[in-house]
Amino acid sequence: MNTTTLQQARSPSYWRFGLWALLISSLAIAACGDSANKTDSKILIKFPHVTAPGTPKGKAANRFRDLVHERLGDRVTVEVYPSGQLMNDDDSIDALAFGEVQMIAVSLSKFDRLTKKFQVFDLPFMFRDLTAVERFQKSPAGTVLLDAMTDNGLQGIAFWHNGMKHFSGPEPMTTPEAADGLKFRIMESDVLQAQILQVGGNPQKMAFGEVYQALQTGAVDAQENTWSNIYSSKFYEVQDHITQSNHGYVGYLVIVNSEFWSSLPSDIRTELRAIMDETSDWANERAAAINLEALEKVEASGRTNVVTLTPEQVELWRIAMQPVWAQFEDNIGSDIVAAAQAASQQ
């Protein structure tokens, strides 16, 4: 497994931990590979993620676990750890590379240190809705993105949707000027950082599990997320206004450790892939409805004011954030940007 890029991207303090992790994980990988190759011992897939069980990702992970139990229960066990109870997203990428966990589903925004290709998903107003995202992900240009991190020993096996993002903050964000001077929590993404800077905001990269408290204490003023995350993580209880802006996308890459995956007996790997494909279709069909239901619950709570941008207001935001595209197009690859745009406009 090649973890060079991963290790180079880490801070010096990481090295101290890294040496221990490397030692422990080498043993873990050896153990994994060994057990994975023995058809008579049970294979364990630890699958941590950061959202609540009722979110699109939470439901998809549980569905995958249940189908595996139903069809391969005597040979494979999937253990799902939701709500960041095992680790945050950043740590889970390292844990996967080191073989401490076997499957993760991390937001496409959080892979900047490994590949720039997924930055296409963060370009503001790239996709109108989940149908447009899906067209791109299923196109030849989208499908090859599953292999974007094979040099790092990580293999993408599916894309899962969450939903479209909306802004929340101390005031309705009907025009880009409303963002001026506000501290925004963002995911660990350089595109999202540039997007907030573009409208005069102050972006703060922060792990998902820290957002509620940061909003509650005023460490940050505002954030962007999907309805299912805003509802399940209770952000609506600590934000006075939520503006339905649809300005970006949150979705996930489901990834496995390539070495672990190729060490599986081939009949099991084939069945796991089939179950993953079935799970992904099931989950992606339901993601929009789960977010709509979350929006309705937030509105019914009466705890926050929900406003929806008019088409004219959307256009103001789109124009204000458009320069971000030119900043990242070369990094991403203009062919990928063009393919996403073509899929989006169909």
Ligand code: LMR
């Ligand atoms: C976030 O950090 O806001 C999201 O990536 C959380 C998630 O996994 O949906």
